[in-house]
Amino acid sequence: MSAEDRTAEEDTSLELPAPTSEEADVEVEREGDAPEPAELDADTKARRDAALRHVRKFGDPVLRATALPVERFDDDLKVEVQRMGELMHDALGVGLAATQLGVLHRVLVYKAYVDDPVTALVNPVLEWTSDELELGDEGCLSLPGVHVEVERHAQLRVRARDETGKEVEVEAEGLEARVIQHEIDHLNGVLILDLISRDARKEAMRAMREAQESHEHRPADAT
Numbered sequence: 150m151s152a153e154d155r156t157a158e159e160d161t162s163l164e165l166p167a168p169t170s171e172e173a174d175v176e177v178e179r180e181g182d183a184p185e186p187a188e189l190d191a192d193t194k195a196r197r198d199a200a201l202r203h204v205r206k207f208g209d210p211v212l213r214a215t216a217l218p219v220e221r222f223d224d225d226l227k228v229e230v231q232r233m234g235e236l237m238h239d240a241l242g243v244g245l246a247a248t249q250l251g252v253l254h255r256v257l258v259y260k261a262y263v264d265d266p267v268t269a270l271v272n273p274v275l276e277w278t279s280d281e282l283e284l285g286d287e288g289c290l291s292l293p294g295v296h297v298e299v300e301r302h303a304q305l306r307v308r309a310r311d312e313t314g315k316e317v318e319v320e321a322e323g324l325e326a327r328v329i330q331h332e333i334d335h336l337n338g339v340l341i342l343d344l345i346s347r348d349a350r351k352e353a354m355r356a357m358r359e360a361q362e363s364h365e366h367r368p369a370d371a372t
């Protein structure tokens with residue numbers, strides 16, 4: 150998810166090391182005052198653009214594929230998880246799923262709050278979700294320019310393994326729960342566009358086209 154919707158920079162977790170850039174589009178967005186992308190310093194923006202080039206965008210069929218369980222917890226997996234965390238960080242995201250990089254592994258990373266470490270969940274299974282639902286803004290690194298309100302379970306418990314194969318159980322709420330649900334959706338080929346009304350989807354598609362056009366026509370981005 151992108152970090153822009155989060156509250157404060159913390160939500161951006163995946164983002165920059167500097168607490169200031171919350172504007173990441175990664176999956177979930179942060180709420181609060183995330184700076185506009187235009188306000189990013191040149192280095193940050195360059196890193197972000199470079200990272201985003203590795204992220205598959207809407208229209209790529211891999212985003213609709215269902216990822217497969219990881220069976221080998223080897224060094225390759227550790228390298229993959231490490232790379233995912235770095236790209237998420239550089240892209241100013243708060244979460245990233247392997248499918249977004251074209252890898253059909255059930256692996257996600259997230260960092261919902263600035264001070265949190267990056268968490269990797271391999272083969273995540275939602276064991277419990279609250280009946281209580283919450284509306285919140287979300288963006289997605291694979292859907293440039295799109296920010297929509299999505300209803301999610303307010304709390305959840307997920308069981309998974311980490312990149313070493315160790316069993317982990319995470320209880321989450323708020324932004325963390327939102328990011329986890331967003332990324333697990335990616336592993337099942339589900340995008341936030343699927344979770345909103347037809348009218349909201351049309352609006353989102355329009356925003357995505359506009360974001361693409363402005364990107365293509367911005368001379369600064371051509372470098």
Ligand code: ZN
Pocket residue numbers: 150151175176288289290291331335
């Ligand atoms: Zn996403």
